């Protein structure tokens with residue numbers, strides 16, 4: 001196995017995606033390790049998950065920084081100090097600035113609970129539910145300076161069923177997030193991901209099955 005890719009995971013809340021990443025690393029399902037978890041909310045449950053996994057966790061409260069750029073500079077210094085190679089936003093409720101993006105060019109990814117470019121921004125599950133889409137899902141994408149607008153790495157579709165509520169739909173989407181986020185990290189760790197303008201090319205994923213709800217196909221461990 002090649003050397004594990006060093007991840008910096010940025011969180012603000014429950015950290016269930018962080019947990020999925022930690023579990024995939026621990027089980028060696030992906031060639032990566034969490035080098036540091038950075039959180040802007042001192043009492044976020046994600047911090048407990050990091051501690052339980054014996055992974056360094058750093059709280060950087062945003063209130064201590066007057067400007068977003070100053071906050072990001074502090075985050076960059078922490079990430080660099082831990083030799084982070086890929087930055088994973090996992091429920092990080094902050095807009096990131098060019099300070100972070102230019103320090104890690106094409107090395108910042110995010111998970112979003114909709115099939116982008118539909119429903120970017122806050123409350124994506126609610127937006128999709130209220131509009132009445134038949135299929136929603138989730139997306140891992142590279143982060144650029146827009147809101148949830150960067151090149152798409154992997155998506156999973158989640159059908160909306162009669163009787164769904166925003167909560168039940170959100171829970172099924174979250175299950176898929178936990179599958180595709182580690183999968184996207186693994187693709188990047190194995191150097192299978194190439195950016196071609198806005199398009200992401202995945203080496204070895206040229207043949208799509210006739211019917212699939214995840215593209216590229218998600219291989220279960």
Ligand code: GRF
Nearest residue numbers: 014015016017091111112113
């Ligand atoms: C997820 O729905 C993710 O898509 C969004 O924020 C939520 C984070 O959940 N960006 P968790 O903290 O990983 O449980």
